[in-house]
Amino acid sequence: MMRVLALIITLAVLPANAQTPDMLPPVPAAERAQFVAVGQLSRKNEDRRGICTGTLVTPDRVITAAHCVANRQGYSFEPESIVFFAGRDGKNSAAKRRGKEVIIHPAYLVTEGFARATYDVAILVLDKPVPANRVPPIAFVDGPIGRGPLTILGYQNRNRNVLNGRSDCRVMESTPTYLGLTCHVISGNSGGPVLRRVDGSWQLVGVVTSKVGHAGGPGLALAAHLDDWVRRQVQTSAPTD
Structure with missing residues (x-):
C-alpha cells in the first residue's frame, strides 16, 4: 500500500x-459482442450522461463501485433511478433494466481515506433478470x-x-x-x-x-x-x- x-x-x-x-x-466494433455483460449505469433516464460502468455477474445482479450508486455518506440512491444498459453501443443495448435494490459493501461505510477505495464495491439488484441466452453473465x-x-x-x-x-x-x-x-x-x-x-x-x-x-x-x-x-x-x- x-x-x-x-x-x-x-x-x-x-x-x-x-x-x-x-x-x-x-x-473495436467487431470485438464488442463478447463484452455485452459490461454495461453503462445511468441515472433517471437514458438521455442523461452515463455515470459509471457495471458488469452483469448473475442474471439479476450487477457489480459496480459503491460511489456510483450512493452519495458520499454512503446512502444509496433510489434503486429505481438507476438504469443498467448491458452492452451499450450508441443508442442500442443488449438489455435495459432498472434497479430494485442497492447493496453496499459494509466496509465501505466504516472506512475513510485511501482504505475506503479498496472497499468501494456495490451490487445493483435488477428489477427483473436478464435472460442468459441474451446476455451471458x-x-x-x-x-x-x-x-x-x-x-x-x-x-x-x-x-x-x-x-x-x-x-x-x-x-x-x-x-x-x-x-x-x-x-x-x-x-x-x-x-x-x-x-x-x-x-x-x-x-x-x-x-x-x-x-x-x-x-x-x-x-x-x-x-x-x-x-x-x-x-x-x-x-x-x-x-x-
Missing part, C-alpha cells in the same frame, strides 16, 4: 502542463490472478455510450484488498471490470474504484478485489425468463 500512496503523492504534484496519458481507446475469477495481462473496460464520460478498453494491463501492486494497474482510467470508468481470459472465457478479477493522477485527467487504475462478501451477494440469483 505504501508504494501506491507514494505514487499518488508524486503524481499529484506534477506541473499542470505535464503530459497526461491517453484515455482507454474504443473497443461474467463469472468470477477462480485461482491466482498473476501479473497479467488483464483487460479493463468502461464507458468514459468523454466518449459517451461507446465501450472503451485495453487488454495489455499489468499488475504493479497487489494486496488482499486492491490492485494497482498499469492502464489509465478516467471519469466513467468507475465500477468497470478488470478481466482475465481463461480457456476462451472472460473472468472477473476486480472492480475499478479510483485512479492515481490528476483530478481532471486520466490516472493509473486502482481496483478492488472480489472478496468473500461480494461472492456471497451473488450466490443467489433470480431465474431467467
Whole structure:
C-alpha cells in the first residue's frame, strides 16, 4: 500500500502542463459482442450522461463501485433511478433494466481515506433478470490472478455510450484488498471490470474504484478485489425468463 500512496503523492504534484496519458481507446466494433455483460449505469433516464460502468455477474445482479450508486455518506440512491444498459453501443443495448435494490459493501461505510477505495464495491439488484441466452453473465475469477495481462473496460464520460478498453494491463501492486494497474482510467470508468481470459472465457478479477493522477485527467487504475462478501451477494440469483 505504501508504494501506491507514494505514487499518488508524486503524481499529484506534477506541473499542470505535464503530459497526461491517453484515455482507454474504443473497443473495436467487431470485438464488442463478447463484452455485452459490461454495461453503462445511468441515472433517471437514458438521455442523461452515463455515470459509471457495471458488469452483469448473475442474471439479476450487477457489480459496480459503491460511489456510483450512493452519495458520499454512503446512502444509496433510489434503486429505481438507476438504469443498467448491458452492452451499450450508441443508442442500442443488449438489455435495459432498472434497479430494485442497492447493496453496499459494509466496509465501505466504516472506512475513510485511501482504505475506503479498496472497499468501494456495490451490487445493483435488477428489477427483473436478464435472460442468459441474451446476455451471458461474467463469472468470477477462480485461482491466482498473476501479473497479467488483464483487460479493463468502461464507458468514459468523454466518449459517451461507446465501450472503451485495453487488454495489455499489468499488475504493479497487489494486496488482499486492491490492485494497482498499469492502464489509465478516467471519469466513467468507475465500477468497470478488470478481466482475465481463461480457456476462451472472460473472468472477473476486480472492480475499478479510483485512479492515481490528476483530478481532471486520466490516472493509473486502482481496483478492488472480489472478496468473500461480494461472492456471497451473488450466490443467489433470480431465474431467467
